[in-house]
Amino acid sequence: DTAVSQTPKYLVTQMGNDKSIKCEQNLGHDTMYWYKQDSKKFLKIMFSYNNKELIINETVPNRFSPKSPDKAHLNLHINSLELGDSAVYFCASSQSRDSNQPQHFGDGTRLSIL
Amino acid sequence: AQKVTQAQTEISVVEKEDVTLDCVYETRDTTYYLFWYKQPPSGELVFLIRRNSFDEQNEISGRYSWNFQKSTSSFNFTITASQVVDSAVYFCALSERWGAQKLVFGQGTRLTINP
Numbered sequence: 001d002t003a004v005s006q007t008p009k010y011l012v013t014q015m016g017n018d019k020s021i022k023c024e025q026n027l028g029h030d031t032m033y034w035y036k037q038d039s040k041k042f043l044k045i046m047f048s049y050n051n052k053e054l055i056i057n058e059t060v061p062n063r064f065s066p067k068s069p070d071k072a073h074l075n076l077h078i079n080s081l082e083l084g085d086s087a088v089y090f091c092a093s094s095q096s097r098d099s100n101q102p103q104h105f106g107d108g109t110r111l112s113i114l
Numbered sequence: 115a116q117k118v119t120q121a122q123t124e125i126s127v128v129e130k131e132d133v134t135l136d137c138v139y140e141t142r143d144t145t146y147y148l149f150w151y152k153q154p155p156s157g158e159l160v161f162l163i164r165r166n167s168f169d170e171q172n173e174i175s176g177r178y179s180w181n182f183q184k185s186t187s188s189f190n191f192t193i194t195a196s197q198v199v200d201s202a203v204y205f206c207a208l209s210e211r212w213g214a215q216k217l218v219f220g221q222g223t224r225l226t227i228n229p
Contacts, residue, residue: 031215041153041203043219056216090159099209100147100166103217105159 003027004106006091012112013081020077021109023091029104031055031097032074034066037088037108049074050097078111086113116141118208120220127196128228135191135223137206143167145211148182148189153203153222165189196227 004025013019025032033056034046048056049068063079078085088108094101117140127133139148150162163173165182173180177194193200206220 033215033217035217041222041224043205043222045216045218048215058216088157092159094215097215099211099215100164101215102149102161102164103215104161105151107156107158110157 004091004093004104006089006106006109008109009107010110010112012114014114015081015083017081018077018079019081019111020075021089021091021111023074023076023106025072025091025093025104027093027095027104029093029095030071031094031101032068032071033092033094033103034074034076035090035092035105037090039087043090047074047076048097055097081111081113083113086111116143116146116208116210116218118206118218118220120204120206120223122223123221124224124226126226126228129198130195132192132194133196133225133227135193135204135206135225137189137191137220139187139189139206139208141208141210143210147209147211149207149209149217150180150189150191151205151207151219153205155202159205162191193225198227198229201225201227 031050033048047066052068065077068074091106092103094103119138146167148165152160179192181190203222207217
């Protein structure tokens with residue numbers, strides 16, 4: 001059983017399109033995250049939700065809109081895709097929002113903008 | 115502001131050699147947590163270890179060991195008798211107690227173990 005699963009694994013699309021990435025965790029965790037990994041492998045947090053409430057929003061363009069319908073799901077919708085959005089997007093979850101909790105990551109979604 | 119530096123961009127060693135990956139961090143918080151993650155060529159991120167700032171005991175898990183030194187703000191990772199399967203990008207990360215669980219990652223060290 002996959003603990004944190006993301007779909008799709010690969011996403012290839014044209015500039016200007018709108019796309020969504022879905023994430024689900026079956027660990028019973030309260031807190032979920034989105035991270036972006038750029039072409040140089042640098043990982044940076046984008047958003048965090050705790051029990052469906054947004055707790056971290058790291059100066060991400062408002063073309064990116066996360067949505068958490070329940071605490072097991074955190075989706076990421078991206079409007080008007082740009083070339084610079086090409087990256088690997090990772091979803092993660094942790095038991096709680098306490099800083100000592102390890103985060104468990106999904107396998108990533110590789111987004112390529114043509 | 116919190117910051118993590120992994121100065122070694124790439125390391126290449128021959129199988130069975132020991133290798134140490136360096137991690138230096140900056141934080142103003144007195145309570146914080148340090149993590150290591152592994153990203154193998156398949157791309158997933160695997161949690162390896164967490165260390166609390168108030169616990170300076172070193173930790174060993176099989177061929178892996180971690181050396182936490184508050185005096186030098188370092189949390190280094192050593193692989194003993196390296197194996198080809200250890201080839202991966204390794205990330206050190208930091209979260210502060212009051213940072214709402216924001217993990218700040220280092221740049222990563224790409225480790226290649228050659229047969």
